[in-house]
Amino acid sequence: MAMPKRIVSMALIASFICSPQLMAEDEMVKSIMELRSEVEALYSQIDNNKDAYKSQMKSYALQISDNEAQINRQETALKLTQQNIEKIEQKLEAAGSTTVDLKPIIEDALTSLEKEIKAGIPFKIDERVAALHQIKSDLENKNITQEKALALTWASYDDALRLTKEIGQFKQEITLDGKATMAKIAKVGSVMMFFATPDDRVGYVKQNGDNYDYVVTTDSTERDQIVELFDALQKQIRTGYFTLPNALLTRGVN
Incomplete structure (x- = not known):
């Protein structure tokens, strides 16, 4: 009878010894599974960020291409004006x-x-x-x-x-909503023109066929960009890097 009791006691001791080990292993498995889940989530986020980055870069490339094309047309218009001046010079020489x-x-x-x-x-x-x-x-x-x-x-x-080359801030009367109003003007050569009114409306000149319209921007990012330009010109800062709304004008050179 002593023999079986000893065996049972040893079995119980082994059970107590193995139980914490099994619990530790179980916790480790759970931790590994959680880590694996987090890693998979991170990989998924990286893939999404890559797609978003590629899409953004494609958009920037298209915008750069469009701006370059408009600038080329503007340079062509400037050359035509210079040619007109040369013609006048020739007429004067012939006179x-x-x-x-x-x-x-x-x-x-x-x-x-x-x-x-x-x-x-x-x-x-x-x-x-x-x-x-x-x-x-x-x-x-x-x-x-x-x-x-x-x-x-x-x-x-x-x-x-x-x-055509001058960048500066001026004042002139513009027409908004059918009404004449005095506004500050930020002129970037002959390619872009922005405005700010006393009632805090800001915007840019947009070419519409043979006419030009004054467009009040409702986009907060564009508004901040235009305000920053006016602040820089107010401080006599005319050179540097500025991010501006795409408001290039291509008709005429003046």
């Missing part, structure tokens, strides 16, 4: 001495420039066209000599070219 009547040449040059201004970005168009009309009027009424009119016309062409 020879100041005894030749320069009035027809000057009037043609002013008419051509007026068309360029009206076709270009809507930047102080009325003022610039009025200045050309004043030259024509003074020449017609003989308030200025032909030589003076020629110099003023040439200066107007120089000013038109300068505006």
Whole structure:
């Protein structure tokens, strides 16, 4: 009888010894399974991030391609203006001495420039066209000599070219919702133009066929970008890296 009791006691001791080991192994298996599940989730997230990144890069590539195409068209328009200036120079050279009547040449040059201004970005168009009309009027009424009119016309062409490169902040009257309002203007050469009104509306000029519209942005990101541009120009910062809404203009060069 002593023998069986001893065997049972040893079995019980073995059971107590093995039980913690089995529990530890069970916990380890559970931990491994949880880790494996987390790893699989991470791999899935990485795959999703890769797809999102590829999609974003594709979108950026398309936008860059579109911007480059519009800039190329703008450069072509600028070259056409320079060619017009060269034609005027050739006409002046052919005219020879100041005894030749320069009035027809000057009037043609002013008419051509007026068309360029009206076709270009809507930047102080009325003022610039009025200045050309004043030259024509003074020449017609003989308030200025032909030589003076020629110099003023040439200066107007120089000013038109300068505006294609000028970046700055200005003020002018614009039309929003059918009403005229004074606004701050941020002009980026002749390719982009943004505005900010006293009632905190901001936006950009959008080309619509032969016309230009003032579009108030409702996108918070675009708004922040435009406000940042105005702040930089207010601080006389005209160079650097800026992220701006895609508001490139391609019609005309002024």
